[in-house]
Amino acid sequence: MPRLIVDGSNVMGSRPDGWWRDKAAARIRLTVEIDEDADALCGALLGDPRADVVVVHDGPAVEMQLLRVFARFAGHADDLIVELAGAGDVVVTSDRELGRRVEAEGATVVGSGRVVRLLRDAAG
Secondary structure, rough: OEEEEEEEHHHHOOOOOOOOHHHHHHHHHHHHHHHHHHHHHHHHHHOOOOOOOEEEOOOOOOOOOOOOEEEEEEEEEEHHHHHHOOOOEEEEEEOOHHHHHHHHHHOEOHHHHHHHHHHHHHHH
């Protein structure tokens, strides 16, 4: 079953919301927002609102309460994303090198800006 795999650090960095002042809080904000809008994101990007969602962040684990999203943390998030990605998956990143690597695994790449717009539209 195809999954939505989000390069959390890349999406976080594409939103000028002051994330650099408190990275742990920014990881929580973004991941919770994706969790709340997971059905809409998966519907728009995968055509299946119930698809699994994995958000991968660089850095240490941060505790958070989530309903739909699997949050993963790694010292090298790009390597974990490549390991997770497979045929049919959609990977959200604007990192060109990571995009090439996951496409080689059969995944499709969607730019971070598209997800930022979808999240903004969902928030109304």
